[in-house]
Amino acid sequence: MMAWIARALVILIILASTAAPAGLVAKDPAYDVPARLALPWACGAGYVVTWEPxxxxxxxxxxxxxxxxxMPEGTPLYSPGHGHIYYLRDERPFDTNLGNYVEIIIDNDWLVRLxxxxxxxxxEGPVRAGEFIGYSGxxxxxxAHLHMELFVRDGERWVAPSxxxxxxxxxxxxxxFVEGAVVTNDGCPAQVVMDGEVRPSAPTVPLGEAVELVVPLRNDGLEPITLDTLQVSLSAPEGDPLVAHVEGEWFLDAKGQAEVSLWVRPPRAGEWAVGRITCGAGETAFGLSAAGTLVVEPSALRLVGIRVPPEVSIGERIGLEAWVENSGDDPLHVEGLEVWGLQPDGLPWTAATDSGGAIDPGEVRCFTLxxxxxxxxxxxxxxxxxxxxDAHVGPAEDALLFAAAGQSFHVVGPELRAESLNTTLEAGILRIALQLVNVGTETAVADRVEVWGWKPDGEEAFTLEAPVEALAPGESVRVRLEAPLGTEEGLWRLVEAGYWRDGxxxxxxxPEQPTVAMVSPGAPAPLGDDPAP
Structure with missing residues (x-):
């Protein structure tokens, strides 16, 4: 063992790329800075959003x-603003990681990661807005795709902006910036412009039915152009986005005009507003501000009420009952009902049922979700x-929102949260100090606590276990875990903690995902970073 220690240098790395340098702390970052930045690709180019925050x-x-x-591999990328750039590489053995990436600090309070x-x-070094910084890959x-991430300074850390x-x-x-939308770099004058408001083929449309939108365009350039794609972005009464897309071939002569039609099926009632048009011509894309409205009539399906449980215990399935009524004159075909909501931390949750069928006029039916x-x-x-x-008016997987509900229910029981996690590595032994607190409503009685992660090969897991005492609501305890790591060099990634209760x-x-790195003497320490995109 001592011989091995003499041959290998053991380095402990805590994820710190999102830690801000000391001495550069701003109290109130200017939230107008991100609006002034430029997209990091060429003027006039546009790319589809494939994943949102x-x-x-x-x-x-x-x-x-x-x-x-x-984004295809080899697309040139440019700095979105003046600042300081760091060229980095992520060596972590995850299923995915950041790969080769850059971080650009702008105005001292904002960080853009590509x-x-x-x-x-x-x-590293200073960088100017628009300066070439590399190729996508x-x-x-x-x-191939581009991952773009924005941080704002919070004390000595980088966090997600509000x-x-x-x-x-x-x-x-x-x-x-919604999934499926083409986002274009509008830092240059467009050759194609709007020639009026976007017009629906009918002033109103029933919920669930598709409607044709007519988009009038004009070519203000001196050369003809042939468009091959067009996308319309709309926003619902409550701000929810909808993107409609069509491909084809539309010729616009110099100073000429054309109208492009496409179909859209809004998933909720109310007045929808057209906000933006994106059209493409080969490698060039034009992002245009647009106007126009579309009114979607309410559904004849009416929510009578939802019965929620008085309480749901941690780990227990949520069960709901919803009563709906067909207030119209024709039968409604309901293939299934869905409920959406928000958890205490703001993440979404859903409940659903696939049972259904035709609901006659005046009929009230109960669904169990x-x-x-x-x-x-x-x-x-x-x-x-x-x-x-309703598969009779659109794809069966597309749900039509017909009611807003303001109800809530409470989840009760014990809930352990990690307040802090500290690691040390000495003589090949990993020691973890995990501070746990019971933020729940009942005493947490756990069989044991586990912390697990991946070995450097990324295929085999390792686990540390320790007993934990019962914790009443509000109480905390420091749990100490340790295990030998062996002699395998590379990054040992801690992924998650958990506890066992009644099987x-x-x-x-x-609170963070540390990595423990074991490298040979003289070798550079691998980079630790945020969860990999």
Whole structure:
């Protein structure tokens, strides 16, 4: 053992790329800075949003405000603003990681991360807005795309900016950054412009039916152009986005005009507003501000009421009953009912049933729904919307929202949370000090606590276990775990903690995800970072 210790240098790395340098702390970051930044690709180019922040957070793939864009490998990328750039590489043996990436600090309070770049680059230095910084690629992931993530300084850490304070992002409304939308770099004058408001083929449309939108366009350039794609972004009364897309071939002569039609099926009633048009011509894309409205009539299906349980215990399935009435004159075909809501931490949850059939006029029917999400968080769980599926007017998987609900129920029971996690590594022994607190409503009686992670090969897991005493609500305890790591060099990643209660495993979210690195003398320490996108 002593001989091995003499041959190997053991280094402990805690995820710190999101820690801000000391001495550069700003009290109130200026939230108008992100609106002035430019998108990091060429003027006039546009790329599709494939993953939004909520998906990254739910899968623990990001801690900042993160978006993924479909982008072919080799696309030139440019700095979105003046600042200081760091060229980095993620060596963690995850199923996916950041690969080659850059971090650009702008105005001292904002950080833009661009990941999965094609080429390995090293170093750091000042960078100007619009300066070439590399090519997009597929490093760290199976398929090529660009991961773009925004952080704001909070004391000595980088955190996700408040979405409530962000009106614009990269010179575009934040609402434009929705999954499926083409986001274009509008830093240059467009050749194609709007030639009037977007017009629906009918002033109103029943919920669930498709309606044709007519988009008038004009070519203000001196050369003809042929468009091959067009996308319309709409926003619902409550701000929910909808993107409609069509492909074809539309010729616009110099100073000429054309009208492009496409169909859209809004999933909820109310007045929908057209906000933006994106059209493409080969490698060029034009993002245009647009106007126009579409009124969707309410459904004849009416929510009579929802029966919620007085309480739901941690780990117990959520069961709901919903009564609906057909207030119309014709039968309604309901293939299933769905309920959406928000957990105490703001993440979404759903309950659903696939049972259904025709509901006659005046008939009231009861649906029994079961939660898709199993509660792991105590507190108030909100019910926000109710929808149904009708294959007679659209795809069966597309739910039509027909009612808003303001009810809630409480999840009770013990809930352990990790307040802190500290690691030390000495003589090949990993020691963990895990501070747990019971934020629940009942005493937490656990059989044991576990912390597990992946060995350097990324295929085999390792586990540390320790007993834990019963904790009353509000009480905390420091649990100490230790285990030998052996002699395998590389990154040992801690992924998750949890505890066993009556044969059921309950997760405990870690405040951070440390990695323990074992490298040979003289070798550079591998980079530790945030959850990989």
């Amino acid at each position: 909520e998906g990254h957070w739910a899968e623990r793939k990001a801690t900042g405000l993160a978006y993924d864009f479909s 990941a999965h770049l094609r080429d390995v680059q090293t170093g 597929r490093s760290g992931v199976p398929s 979405r409530e304070e962000l009106d614009e992002l990269f010179r575009l409304p934040v609402a434009d 079961e939660g898709v999400t199993v509660p792991e968080r105590v507190g108030a769980w909100q019910i926000t919307h109710v929808g149904y599926r 059921t495993y309950m997760r405990v979210r870690l």
